[in-house]
Amino acid sequence: MKVLYTASATATGDGRDGSARSDDGKLVVDLASPVEMGGDGNGTNPEQLFAAGYAACFHSALRIVARRAKADVTGSVVSAEVDLGAVGDGAFGIGVRLEISLPQLGAQEAKELVDAAHLVCPYSNATRGNVDVQLTLAPTEVAA
Incomplete structure (x- = not known):
């Protein structure tokens, strides 16, 4: 590296x-x-700090991949929830849920960008295979 x-x-x-x-x-x-x-x-607490760091890092990765794809991520937001729990034998672990809002994009384009960002984000790369990370697209309102 x-x-x-x-x-x-x-x-x-x-x-x-x-x-x-x-x-x-x-x-x-x-x-x-x-x-x-x-x-x-x-x-x-450490989980709040991790949540803030992961949300900011993922959002940055999302903006990088969006720029490469020439996608409009105006108004994008990334929120993170970090769970702390017992994993057995006195050990502890964390789980992460990221909710990503991409109000300017359709569902398919948004999913593709989120998946690409998950491959670019350093936090995602650090946790991959060790921490359960769930990615969810926030519902967007469709103009009538």
């Missing part, structure tokens, strides 16, 4: 109940376990 960029961040405190900071200081977050996991929820 030819490295184009390296991000660096450090977590301190008590893991999920601590803080994280990027080496350049542009990202500084308090971390807290979600209420659903017995925490106070007064901070972000």
